[in-house]
Amino acid sequence: MDRRFACVTLLSSSLLSLTAANAAHAAADWPTKPVRVIVPYAPGGGSDTLGRLVSKHLSETFKQPFVVENRAGAAGVIGSQMVARAEPDGYTLVVSGIGSHVVAPLLQGNTYDPIKDFTHIAFLGGPPTVLVTHPDQPYKDLKSFVEQARARPGAISWGSPGQGTHGYMIGEAFAAAAKVKMVPVNYKGGNPAMTDLLAGHITSAFMSFGTTTPYIQSGKLRALAITSTKRVEGFDNVPTFTELGYPALTGTTWFSLSGPANLPAAIVERLNTEVRRALRAPDVVDEMRRQNMETMDMDVAAINRYVKSEIEHWKPYIQPARKDAQP
Template identity: 60%
Template sequence: MMPHRRSIARAFCATLALGAFAAPACAQDTWPNRLVRVVVPYAPGGSADTLGRLISRHLSETFKQSFVVENRGGAGGVIGSQMVARAEPDGYTLVVSGIGSHVVAPLTNASSFDPIKDFTHIALLGGPPTVLAVNVAQPIKDVPGFIKHVKSLPEGLSWASPGQGTHGALIGEAFRQVTHLNLVHISYKGAGPAVADVAANQVPAAFITLSTAAGNIKSGKLRPLAVTSAQRIVDFPDIPTFKELGYPQLTGTTWFSLSGPAGMPADLVQKLNVAVRKALQSPEGQAELRAQNMETFDWDAPTFNDFVKKEIAHWSPYIKQSQATK
């Protein structure tokens, strides 16, 4: 609803308030009284799309109104996110935000949008950690062995990621910077093709989401060396975390979240935050997240907003250094 229309609506309700029909006439203004768009700024099939559809289904059931996913991919999540940033902050246009679109993209393309000023961040949805995995034919058993092997190669070692702006690319670049290894990044257009080439030993290693690599790990085609989660994953207890191996700065997930345009009413943000957390912490929600090797945290909106700011501050030096060396 455009500003002048909202003014007309308020004036209309104020006029009706003088009469007996005020309550029924203005009650229709209660959110949500029509379809809510949930923009996923990526193509269908990925983690963002999975989480967007999961939470949209739960919100539809909670509010008895349709929450419909709309995929608007392109430019690493920038195109769909920009569309939402320009929408009315009335709660009818939301976006599945995340580390790629709201941390990496704005730092690599400052003209895209301001990830703090241009959005209302509502709730963390969750996401999978990233795993460093190698083809089982490689003579590498663990992270110390990986480092030793790379140092023995004059030409360095190639590694795959799902593409620029992804958590895999970010973790791989940060690992290269902290270890000073000669690692050559091969950027793919998606996690599927990247993990397929590593499983076929076309590329020796990858920094990839655990949810994408899980099948090839279980089938014995990939050997996981370390994962970026804060604790070991229940279904993969033998994979050490980067933190326990001495790399705490590589802790994190490919997190996704629910956001809206800047200026959304505080009571609406609170209502959505509570509903999202209830859905994700339910037995059904937890089962769906675990099936995707995803983790989440039960945070209120202020805590989540602080997290977004900390993520930007934490990853900014690595992204800027990466840009400087290109």
Template identity: 60%
Template sequence: MTIHRHFLARLLCASLAAGALAAPACAQDPWPNRPVKIVVPYAPGGSADTLGRLIARHLAETFKQSFVVDNRGGAGGVIGSQMVARAEPDGYTLVVSGIGSHVVAPLTNATSFDPIKDFTHIALLGGPPTVLAVNVAQPIKDVPGFIKQVKSMPEGLSWASPGQGTHGALIGEAFRQITKLNLVHISYKGAGPAVADVAANQVPAAFITLSTAAGNIKAGKLRPLAVTSAQRVTDFPDIPTFKELGYPQLTGTTWFSLSGPAGMSPELVTKLNLAVRKALQSPEGQAELRAQNMETFDWDAPTFNDFVKKEIVHWKQYIAPPPTR
């Protein structure tokens, strides 16, 4: 009897000890149990920042935890993105990625990062299309007229973009290569100055985001000729798409997305992907996208990852390779 009591006592102690060891693991709260940082690798106020803050608000509501936006601009989105690539893949450090930082930058700067191997791509956020617009004083009414005008100018025609590495610069260069036109690129430091000079007829044309050009289009200072969206934009139904004009290669947007470091768990990626898509389909999300003339697609993570890979392959042919060292 005494031996039996001693055996039970030892068994009870062992069970309690095992329970004590397991308790911390059981007591851990599921992700997120502390604030999550969303790095926006651009200055405040732009499309990336707008989308980052929109998603941060909705994720905070969904997961009942703080999602803090941290603007880390510089080098076309590379600096902030590099910081996230080096972070732990635990879901507590994310980045607003996109075509500028994760397609153009790696193709023009081989030392930055690998946009596929160094990141976990979670969900598409959306972005504005690029528009080819001219000053209304120019004798150009449409894309065929634009081509005819350029061919009649031995010195070529100047066009503005927000800067090297932007979607506007990418589309303009692709259009030049496809049409073989003599187009002279003037690279600005930002979309604002570029649009201002075209509106003032200092430069005759620009490839610029529709969201930036919209005000001057509505004010009658710019004449839009074509837009890179897959379909005509709801608020600008009279602007034809490049696709319907015979240039399907020029379909695309200045898209932004949500990504994290490489190695995030598939379960967490799915959880975030569903939450982001729900946020974008909400009334607030839809209103913000329309106000910014942005389009998005309701894609799961695998579909979005396939899209990123295709974008890299597609645009590589229009981007000069980085200099060798």
């Protein structure tokens, strides 16, 4: 009996070693066929832009097509769920981010676990959020805006692209940090919020900088503060929230690259290296600058820490939104 047990144990160990060796060999040869890059949003947005820019460079580097597929729906959940259920072989990836992997799981519930169900590979970047007002409003800067909000509680309204968006979370965080009472008005997207702000139906808005840029440039909107880490080139008169005394209001509507859970470490490291290289390419740098996007250089450990920290940071602002959304 002992001899049989020993033989079975030896056979099992051999099979495990063979499986591990085959997996290592497959990772070393990867990719040998096209790689799908799921963008869980409609074409034309920031996630789509970054996904296509980076995929172009990865295709050139790995000599295999990295094919972008837009699978929009449910605030990024539908496309992300596809990837969470995919084989962890490196041939199905997703452009993840704050919307699909921070906001949606906390706001909607019963979607997927943004940590356990995914392998986070590399940080891509995204646009900051800016506080804007109509130029007819009396607020010339953030200081006067806060003074008026404190003097007239509930008199100032602020719009956002919707509950759970980066603009919404920054607005809630700002109200808490500045100790002011304002009236949130949440829209189903950035365009209707911009329409009401330009028409004077709301006092202010926390919006993506990319969305507001042409209106700020034309003088149709006044920018009071921005969540970028430093002042944006070409908009030197727009201060950051940090320099105005609100260091917690720093961040972007960021996007990243992820895959299913248990993606082989060798593939993850190779992808992380090449994505970071792609983000330094002149054409990518120029396009991101044109769209006012920021990025950060992160290794695999750093991007995983970042995703976890973002979930914890925004949880207090998303949970009230989820409670309000329930019938």
